[in-house]
Amino acid sequence: MATKKDESTGLMKLLEDQLADLYYVEKQLVKALPKMAKTATNEDLRTAFEEHLAETETQVGRIEQMFEALGKPAKAKKCPAIDGILEEGKEIMDEFADDVALDAGLVSAAQKVEHYEITSYGSMKAWAEQLGLEDLVGLIDETLEEEKAADEKLTEIAEAVVNIEAETEEGDEEEEEVEEGTKGRSASNGKSGSSNGNGKGTSSKGAKQGARTKQTA
Numbered sequence: 001m002a003t004k005k006d007e008s009t010g011l012m013k014l015l016e017d018q019l020a021d022l023y024y025v026e027k028q029l030v031k032a033l034p035k036m037a038k039t040a041t042n043e044d045l046r047t048a049f050e051e052h053l054a055e056t057e058t059q060v061g062r063i064e065q066m067f068e069a070l071g072k073p074a075k076a077k078k079c080p081a082i083d084g085i086l087e088e089g090k091e092i093m094d095e096f097a098d099d100v101a102l103d104a105g106l107v108s109a110a111q112k113v114e115h116y117e118i119t120s121y122g123s124m125k126a127w128a129e130q131l132g133l134e135d136l137v138g139l140i141d142e143t144l145e146e147e148k149a150a151d152e153k154l155t156e157i158a159e160a161v162v163n164i165e166a167e168t169e170e171g172d173e174e175e176e177e178v179e180e181g182t183k184g185r186s187a188s189n190g191k192s193g194s195s196n197g198n199g200k201g202t203s204s205k206g207a208k209q210g211a212r213t214k215q216t217a
């Protein structure tokens with residue numbers, strides 16, 4: 001039968017494993033974000049990626065502090081999940097390179113990363129609390145809040161800018177009409193194609209229009 005000591009040893013092992021996973025994730029993101037920023041055509045989106053790059057560099061340092069607090073050397077463990085998510089992001093950058101829906105695709109790819117991180121840091125925070133590792137809880141929380149804020153920022157950008165830009169690209173003369181139409185749709189766009197994580201669509205008509213443009217190009 002498992003004893004209390006066995007339980008905390010197992011949880012500790014899980015926490016160290018997750019920390020090594022996230023160390024790999026953050027380091028991969030430090031490499032991926034500059035390319036995403038360079039690829040984004042929307043200025044707000046580019047700025048959001050650049051700002052999150054600076055935060056991610058801080059997060060790498062925070063993980064090193066966590067290893068230090070545990071008295072362990074900082075060690076990264078390859079994470080196939082983030083490799084897959086980033087690979088999909090690369091595919092979007094290639095396939096939609098000249099498409100009006102490129103930014104909508106980039107937002108979606110970036111939000112998949114954020115959601116992976118929010119889940120991982122969230123679990124790790126609960127384990128650290130369980131193990132009474134207060135200094136770790138504080139460090140995890142700082143990063144967790146940054147990830148949540150980054151995710152919300154991406155949702156804002158998707159709703160306020162990316163979709164409208166994708167729609168207005170086809171003809172400036174239609175701009176006013178399209179903007180009004182967008183407002184109408186966003187109030188009732190429950191049927192939109194993709195979710196941005198909070199239940200609202202990120203790329204209803206914009207993405208469809210982009211797909212059409214590509215087909216007829």
Ligand SMILES: [Fe+2]
Binds near residue numbers: 026029056059117147
């Ligand atoms: Fe991060």
